[in-house]
Amino acid sequence: MSSARFAPRSAALVLLVLLVAQLGGCGEEEPPPDLRQPVGWDDALRLPDAEDHDPAPGVVEVHLEARVAEVEVVPGLTTEVWTYNGMLPGPTLRAKKGDRVVVKFENHLPEATTIHWHGLRVPAAMDGTEHVQKPIEPGEGFEYSFTVPDAGTFWYHPHIRSSAQVGAGLYGAFVVEDAVEEAPLGDELLLVMSDIGIEEDGSLTPADSSGWFGDYFGREGSKVLVNGKILPTVSARAGVPQRWRVLNAARSRYIRFAVPGQPLVLIGGDGGLSESPLPVDEVKLAPGERAELYMLPVEGEPVVIPLLDANRFHLPTEEKPKELMRLDLVDEPPGRGAQPLPARLAEIASIDTRGAQGRSVEFMQQGDPEGAVLGINGQTDGSLMLSARTNTVEIWTLTNTTNYDHPFHLHGFFFQVLDIDGAEPPVRAWRDTVNLVPEETVRIAIPFDDRAGMWMFHCHILDHADLGMMAMLHLMP
Numbered sequence: 001m002s003s004a005r006f007a008p009r010s011a012a013l014v015l016l017v018l019l020v021a022q023l024g025g026c027g028e029e030e031p032p033p034d035l036r037q038p039v040g041w042d043d044a045l046r047l048p049d050a051e052d053h054d055p056a057p058g059v060v061e062v063h064l065e066a067r068v069a070e071v072e073v074v075p076g077l078t079t080e081v082w083t084y085n086g087m088l089p090g091p092t093l094r095a096k097k098g099d100r101v102v103v104k105f106e107n108h109l110p111e112a113t114t115i116h117w118h119g120l121r122v123p124a125a126m127d128g129t130e131h132v133q134k135p136i137e138p139g140e141g142f143e144y145s146f147t148v149p150d151a152g153t154f155w156y157h158p159h160i161r162s163s164a165q166v167g168a169g170l171y172g173a174f175v176v177e178d179a180v181e182e183a184p185l186g187d188e189l190l191l192v193m194s195d196i197g198i199e200e201d202g203s204l205t206p207a208d209s210s211g212w213f214g215d216y217f218g219r220e221g222s223k224v225l226v227n228g229k230i231l232p233t234v235s236a237r238a239g240v241p242q243r244w245r246v247l248n249a250a251r252s253r254y255i256r257f258a259v260p261g262q263p264l265v266l267i268g269g270d271g272g273l274s275e276s277p278l279p280v281d282e283v284k285l286a287p288g289e290r291a292e293l294y295m296l297p298v299e300g301e302p303v304v305i306p307l308l309d310a311n312r313f314h315l316p317t318e319e320k321p322k323e324l325m326r327l328d329l330v331d332e333p334p335g336r337g338a339q340p341l342p343a344r345l346a347e348i349a350s351i352d353t354r355g356a357q358g359r360s361v362e363f364m365q366q367g368d369p370e371g372a373v374l375g376i377n378g379q380t381d382g383s384l385m386l387s388a389r390t391n392t393v394e395i396w397t398l399t400n401t402t403n404y405d406h407p408f409h410l411h412g413f414f415f416q417v418l419d420i421d422g423a424e425p426p427v428r429a430w431r432d433t434v435n436l437v438p439e440e441t442v443r444i445a446i447p448f449d450d451r452a453g454m455w456m457f458h459c460h461i462l463d464h465a466d467l468g469m470m471a472m473l474h475l476m477p
């Protein structure tokens with residue numbers, strides 16, 4: 001994987017784990033498999049799925065309502081959070097690959113909004129930006145309707161004043177399952193990571209706190225949340241695999257964590273499973289990015305999963321770790337019979353780049369240090385518009401000439417990272433977001449299909465997008 005930097009974990013430990021898993025599966029008089037999670041293992045973290053109001057197979061109809069709701073995020077305090085259906089995060093939308101999804105949406109916020117389906121390859125008219133739809137005013141509604149062509153961990157969030165609206169709580173996960181092709185990879189644990197600014201009296205930190213400074217550096221909320229909770233606990237049992245779907249829904253914060261004492265294998269990212277598993281020591285997600293992790297616990301102690309400093313400003317020293325969540329390894333006999341991870345998780349064709357059109361995209365800044373503006377290719381008001389042709393392949397050379405990290409995100413299409421400073425990523429995977437480190441050159445290949453229209457690309461530090469680090473791609477037949 002590219003933008004997320006995954007250090008290879010000690011190969012010996014991983015081999016051991018895979019070996020243990022394998023041994024559980026052979027032998028003559030082996031006892032039956034026992035792969036039960038501990039009782040109530042995910043009670044503190046399970047997120048409700050949105051109800052499907054259409055009984056027909058192949059169709060999922062959900063009702064979403066954006067509204068301000070009183071939520072106890074900090075124990076003992078009430079906060080007026082901006083929510084979908086009164087929940088933080090919003091309900092999980094769940095569908096099967098190929099399903100038709102209908103979302104009947106109503107806006108009861110005090111201001112206009114839209115919904116963007118981050119990572120889903122929907123028609124342009126359903127993409128939720130102001131370039132393709134009218135803002136949905138308070139009291140109004142809109143019906144989104146599209147087919148979900150890919151399995152993976154996606155998400156939804158507003159695309160008007162998105163830094164303020166996402167920062168106030170408007171986001172939810174969108175899981176598309178592939179029941180047919182995927183091997184069982186453990187019990188699913190969906191982890192929506194984010195942060196929120198809450199003051200001592202429980203009120204939300206104003207969306208524009210610290211003015212230009214907040215825009216330029218990107219606002220990080222005072223509370224880090226996992227599924228809307230501060231420092232929640234998941235239980236696990238040695239030998240019983242869990243499949244973590246992790247999403248960074250924070251407005252500007254990067255999420256970097258490790259799981260002390262436990263082996264982690266990266267099995268997927270933005271666009272579903274990767275081609276092959278990649279053992280990792282830690283995971284780093286820029287805002288908007290996702291990771292799928294396979295965790296087959298070994299015996300050990302309960303631990304706090306630390307939130308490590310992602311150092312997106314490239315300061316000389318790292319901050320000391322904060323606390324993200326707890327992993328409680330229960331004192332029960334280890335489970336038995338976990339299948340080894342398949343060596344090949346998904347078929348991901350390499351992109352034929354012969355004859356591909358090349359293009360350079362530079363994330364840059366302009367102006368003096370006290371009031372610098374951010375932009376793309378010299379345009380700092382979000383007005384840059386590129387055009388491309390449907391059913392072509394393009395190679396984009398992405399650079400970052402500022403001093404800090406910025407995650408590049410493209411709407412509507414997956415891409416593959418070809419190389420970073422000339423080096424190929426360790427596994428092939430589909431992405432929609434890639435972190436750009438200052439002075440690094442990232443080359444991506446984008447296969448455009450026939451979905452003509454206006455597509456956005458921008459920095460997914462949402463404060464930066466709102467400051468002008470955004471642009472449009474007009475895809476024409």
Ligand code: C2O
Pocket residue numbers: 116118157159288409411456458460
């Ligand atoms: Cu999460 Cu414009 O996107």
Ligand code: CU
Pocket residue numbers: 116117118119409410411412
């Ligand atoms: Cu998007």
Ligand code: CU
Pocket residue numbers: 405406407459460461464465469
């Ligand atoms: Cu940025």
